[in-house]
Amino acid sequence: MSDPRNMSAAPQATAPPLSEPSAWHDISCVVNGHEVDAQVESRLLLSDFLRHRLALTGTHVGCEQGSCGACTVLIDRVPVRSCLMLAVQCDGRDVVTVEGLAAGDDLHPVQESFRAHHGLQCGFCTPGFLMTLAALADDAEPCDEERMLDEIGGHLCRCTGYLGIREAARCALGIAAGPDGCDHTGVRHE
Amino acid sequence: MSEPRPTGYVGAALPRLEDERLLRGGGRYIDDLDLPGAVDAAFLRSTQAHARITSIDASRARELPGVVAVYTGADIAGRMDPLVNTEELRIPPGLEAELKPLVRVQPMPLLADDEVNYVGQPVAMVLAESRYLAEDALELIEVDYELLPAVLDPEEALTADAPRVLLDAEDNVGLRVRHGVGDVEAAFAAAEVVVSETFTSHRYVPSPIEPRGLAARVDPFDDQLTVWSNTQTPHRMRDHLAPALGRSPDTVRVISVDVGGGFGQKGILVVEEILIPFAATDLGRPVRWMEDRNENLVAGSHAREQVHHIDLAADADGRLLAVRDRIVANLGSRNMVGLVVPYNSLAHLCGPYVVPNVDIDVTGAITNTMFTSPYRGAGRPEAVFAMERAMERLAARMGIDPADLRERNLIRPEQMPYRTGMLDRRGLPQEFDSGDYPAMFERARVALDLPALRERQEALLAEGRHLGVGMAMCLEMTGLGPFEGATISVRTSGRIQVATGAPSQGQGHATTFAQIAADAIGVPIDVIDLVGGDTATIPYGVGTIASRALVTAGNAIHQAGGLLRRRILEAAATVFDTTADELGLVDGVIVRHATDAAMGLRELLLALALTPGGADSDGLVETSYFQPPNYATASSLHAVVVEVHTATGRVDLRDYVVVHEAGRLVNPTVAHGQVIGGTVQGIGGALLEHFQYDAAGQPATSTFMDYMLPTPEIVPDIRIEEISLPSPTNALGVKGLGEGGAIGPPAAIANAVEDALRPYGVVVRSCPLTPSAIRHLLRGAAIDQEEVTA
Secondary structure: OOOOOOOOOOOOOOOOOOOOOOOEEEEEEEEOOOOOOOEEEOEEEHHHHEEEEEOOOOOOOOOOOOOOOOOOOEOEEEEEHHHEEEEHOOOOOOOEEEHHHHHHOOOOOOHHHHHHHOOOOOOOHHHHHHHHHHHHOOOOOOOOHHHHHHHHOOOOOOOOOOOOHHHHHHHOOOOOHHHHHOOOOOOOOO | OOOOOOOOOOOOOOOOOOHHHHHOOOOOHHOOOOOOOEEEEEEEEEEEEEEEEEEEOHHHHHOOOEEEEEEEEEOOOOOOOOOOOOHOOOOOHHHHHHHHHOOOOOEOOOOOOOEEOOOOOOOEEEEOOOHHHHHHHHHHHEEEEEEEOOOOOOHHHHHOOOOOOOOOOOEEEEEEEEEEEOOHHHHHHHHHEEEEEEEEOOOOOOOOOOOOOEEEEEOOOOOOOOEEEEOHHHHHHHHHHHHHHOOHHEEEEEOOOEEOOOOOOOOOOOOOHHHHHHHHHHOOOOEEEEEOOHHHHHHOEOOOOEEEEEEEEEEEOOEEEEEEEEEEEEEEOOOOOOOOOHHHHHHHOOEEEEOOEEEEEEEEEOOOOOOOEEEEEOOOEEEEEEEHHHHHHHHHHHOOOOHHHHHEEOOOOHHHHHHEEOOOOOOOOEEEEEOHHHHHHHHHHHHHHHHHHHHHHHHHOEEEEEEEEEEEEEEEEEEOOOOEEEHHHHHEOOOEEEEEEOOOOOOOOHHHHHHHHHHHHHOOOEEEEEEEEEEOOOOOOOOOOOHHHHHHHHHHHHHHHHHHHHHHHHHHHHHHHOOHHHHHEOEEEEEOOOOEEEHHHHHHHHHHHOOOOOOOOOOEEEEEEOOOOOOOOEEEEEEEEEEEEEOEEEEEEEEEEEEEOOOOOOOOHHHHHHHHHHHHHHHHHHOOOOOOOOOOOOOOOOOOOOOOOOOOOOOOOOEEEEEEEOOOOEEEEEOOOOOHHHHOHHHHHHHHHHHHOOHHHHOEEEOOOHHHHHHHHHHHHHHHHHHHHO
């Protein structure tokens, strides 16, 4: 059955609250490959713009202090904390969120690797890790364990204890596995 | 009728069914909920640890464009009662009769009226058209405080001349309970060796990456109050909200959404959870509140802070004769959750050891700090830290290898089920259902290659490097009652809905509960949809706390699934005009034996409506409640190798083995994810995390840059050695395992650090073992040695 909606249409920004006192800016940016025009208040965080005005709620806000990494998105292909950036700073920039990672039915290799290696539990920090690792996967320079750890070192996960995430990252980035192969836990059953 | 055919989902390490949605950014967390017309809430919180509020002026805030309302304590006075967590404060009859515990009820005002008792206490609530505007308005509320003396240290709070935390209280006691067995005085008098020490567990914040939040809406058409929340206990929330707001519980629906981690912090009711639905009711508009990180760290419940003055008595062979412990727990500004945490500490203190004489006295002190509540482990990590540190000291005193000392004292497998002679948290005789503790030590010795490790330790020491080995053994009585239920139904589409009161905060219920249901019913796993924690789908529930969901909800699903299978076959029998014995249900298809006749579940539903007498009652639905007859006791042994760099104070984890026993595993991948995740939280507490106040009660660690969580690069490759002893307490043979991992690490790591620093003779009495803490220990040791030489 065909979907009557125009699925290729750009996300439409909802109107800002009328009572917001700060100055207004008209911005144009590309979000997940779509042109977006919006009027934003000067103090609006990029994270709030994406989540509450574009309804792209896959970007999560964990601290608004720049320390947890959950809100990471790509700006011009560079991982950036969207809670530390203003929406107006995105004028003319290219933004990719977790919703833009998969190609239709096919998950991005980093997403696939997280699924294969139990790299997520509650899923709240996951989009941030995925964005940082997706940028790393797209980087032409080969990545080793040290660089991978350095990059994901800016992300906090409270559920997994990181072992599944590290293994997912290694497999997605082609970093040689440890002696346990891809079984990150080395669990031995009786 | 034969038992449901095992289709073999239970026990399989299936990838999680919920993952793809979450990986695509398709999670539905509380802050993702866009309610048309909603207003955003923000809270003004006390800036003082203890003060009298002499005036609040919210008039400028109320006049700010975009502000819808500002409530202060005066505005809600007489409209709602202060918060009392009645369920948690209840004393089980067995404990009441035997121990006569003191449990003070110290109601929490929804908004402070004339007195604030900790920094972060809600003072006013602003509702505005956006969160930005609400936070603007907070700045415009003027509060005048008359400062009062604050007391922060729990032992200081219990002294006679301590300032009162609550002005009108007679003292700073929140609760008191004492329990024991045997004759402790006589045992100490007869002992060959006595060890007396003080060990302290510090203050933690559970710190889920998603803070707390909820949204509420009263439907103007049918007056139904719907609350979406990231609570771990939706039914308790409904049952509290209804009377608090003067409503019938029939008109309140609480829905758990996707939750970004809970760890206990989202498991108890807090004032914000009453104020938001209240505002939605009062204003006639949907209201949303999302806690920010600063609020979560400062004013989301804290945990763990306990002081243990512990004495061990042993005979000449190192066999324990008696344990005496005087525990002071810091409850924070009020006794919010009663015996839950302190009694867990008491009941788990002696752990896997045979201890004939026990005397444990617990006092809960109130202080001008954020209140404490259960956090992953809930009293057990504190007890294990005290007991396993004391065992280490005993071993050092007697010159026995710590592992040998522990093994000498273990409850043997042939003693199972083992009664300790104490009362459990329900007030019934404490009984461990199953376990093989000596086998765990054997596994740990082999996994670490302990003899070789000891040689390596000596060799490295000669090079000036400090390697240490530490172990900690812990038990966890899991599967807390009184019940959990499941309603399983064949839906119009032919898909199957499993509804239970226990929501998931990341534990993978959508997979593990579906595995249980699919096996019990006889259907493929992909036709099952799990609803965890929607009060409209099942009338009663408790929630996902206390390592209980798998045991209680899991077995309820197993029972209800079996009933539904029988119901389906009996209903199909009327359609086929035969008996249920002639039918089978295989992979979701009803087949008539020895014929080609077959029918799907959707076809059955349609046929039933057309078959006289077909469904005979309420269709293809079954509900079952499981009431665990006893706790299912899981166990784990943490064995860790550290290297301590004495020049910098840095502690590196070189190896980490968890020997783990939690009954039958429904999904080993999910189970080990829980164990590893818990272990890393414990590592965080051992090395990094510490919520601190300054002398005036001002929080000093209110960001993740000060309250430091473990990061990806510090975690060692944890190895799990799994032992499985199915629990006889339930049909599935499962035990709870959500909390277990977090219990052992602080004790194991502290033991290892002390072992590494044995040449200096340091005694580790608390965590976190940060570089400065290690340097402090070493400096103290140097001074001690000077004194000895002098």
